[in-house]
Amino acid sequence: MTAEGTLAKDSLAPALLVQMHDCMLRARLLDERLIRMQKQGDGYFWVGGPGEEAFNVPLGLLLHKGEGLAYDFLHFHYRSTATLLAMGMPPIDTIRQMKNTSTDPFSGGRNFVGHYAVKHWNVVPVSSPIEVQFVMALGTALAQRRAGGHGITIVVGGDAGTAEGDFASCLIWSSRPGAELPVLMIVTNNGFGISTAASTQHSEKRISDRAAPFGIEARTIDGNDPEISYRELSQAMHYVRTERRPFLLEANVSRLYGHSSSSGANFIEDEVDALTQFETRLVAQGLRTREQLETMRHAIERELLDATKQVRNEPGPEGPSAFDHVFAGQLP
Numbered sequence: 001m002t003a004e005g006t007l008a009k010d011s012l013a014p015a016l017l018v019q020m021h022d023c024m025l026r027a028r029l030l031d032e033r034l035i036r037m038q039k040q041g042d043g044y045f046w047v048g049g050p051g052e053e054a055f056n057v058p059l060g061l062l063l064h065k066g067e068g069l070a071y072d073f074l075h076f077h078y079r080s081t082a083t084l085l086a087m088g089m090p091p092i093d094t095i096r097q098m099k100n101t102s103t104d105p106f107s108g109g110r111n112f113v114g115h116y117a118v119k120h121w122n123v124v125p126v127s128s129p130i131e132v133q134f135v136m137a138l139g140t141a142l143a144q145r146r147a148g149g150h151g152i153t154i155v156v157g158g159d160a161g162t163a164e165g166d167f168a169s170c171l172i173w174s175s176r177p178g179a180e181l182p183v184l185m186i187v188t189n190n191g192f193g194i195s196t197a198a199s200t201q202h203s204e205k206r207i208s209d210r211a212a213p214f215g216i217e218a219r220t221i222d223g224n225d226p227e228i229s230y231r232e233l234s235q236a237m238h239y240v241r242t243e244r245r246p247f248l249l250e251a252n253v254s255r256l257y258g259h260s261s262s263s264g265a266n267f268i269e270d271e272v273d274a275l276t277q278f279e280t281r282l283v284a285q286g287l288r289t290r291e292q293l294e295t296m297r298h299a300i301e302r303e304l305l306d307a308t309k310q311v312r313n314e315p316g317p318e319g320p321s322a323f324d325h326v327f328a329g330q331l332p
């Protein structure tokens with residue numbers, strides 16, 4: 001078995017498969033809890049990643065977490081909860097941000113849910129304006145190029161966001177001859193930008209095809225398959241870590257509850273559900289029984305409900321803290 005947990009070219013260790021499933025289930029149930037909270041008035045706005053767990057969980061398991069240039073710098077977007085869970089984030093902290101309590105460790109109750117910021121894990125604050133993370137990533141990747149070592153920059157955005165100039169800037173600046181940057185660019189392609197279908201916007205066959213003119217290595221993968229995602233992410237990260245060059249990875253994923261609470265956050269029946277697909281495979285392989293899956297689901301739901309009740313009793317932010325962590329402080 002390798003350090004990444006793979007047995008052979010095509011099979012992952014059973015312990016890894018059940019670990020990934022546990023985390024995917026936890027992430028799905030957490031997002032469903034948040035949606036319920038928003039509908040019950042325990043939060044103003046929901047956005048998250050149900051439908052992306054099969055890709056986001058392996059990402060969180062594989063990256064090198066820590067603080068400083070020797071570790072991976074992470075520029076996520078607003079659908080990355082499963083990645084944070086796989087890294088070890090307690091689910092209650094996301095519930096705190098959903099309820100905007102002062103105990104929310106990411107923003108003290110000041111930002112939207114899913115907008116993470118974790119200094120000790122190099123998680124750069126998630127921005128609501130889309131795609132700006134692709135130019136911020138250039139900065140940390142440049143610093144990592146100068147520092148040497150094995151730390152890489154990982155930046156994640158959606159398909160529609162690639163229409164922004166920031167995405168083009170990342171392709172151009174990461175591939176300058178003789179000044180290539182160790183950045184893994186990830187596009188999670190769910191086929192939509194809010195209500196606009198990608199098929200009406202993109203004449204390129206694959207978003208990953210846009211890497212070719214820059215000499216950047218690229219792949220398009222089935223992000224709804226956790227085993228494929230794990231293997232492909234592992235290879236792409238290894239390439240960027242050792243070659244110190246950029247890589248563009250496009251993962252086709254689902255969007256199971258629409259864009260956000262602004263579009264209703266109701267379950268979309270005709271999208272592939274990676275979780276149920278993976279569960280069917282685990283049952284067929286004898287790694288889980290249907291009874292075990294039911295028991296796990298109920299236990300996690302109970303845990304998340306208890307966490308929600310706890311958070312309801314936690315205080316909201318006080319007025320004066322509005323200026324904490326603001327670069328310019330309170331203006332006169």
Ligand SMILES: Cc1ncc(C[n+]2csc(CCOP(=O)(O)OP(=O)(O)O)c2C)c(N)n1
Binds near residue numbers: 079129
């Ligand atoms: C600069 C900017 N323009 C527009 C918006 C409004 N907006 C929020 S999400 C979104 C769609 C993004 O789609 P995509 O990049 O495919 O990511 P997805 O939400 O599908 O994961 C848009 C246009 C924004 N937040 N920022």
Ligand SMILES: [Mg+2]
Binds near residue numbers: 190194
């Ligand atoms: Mg999209």
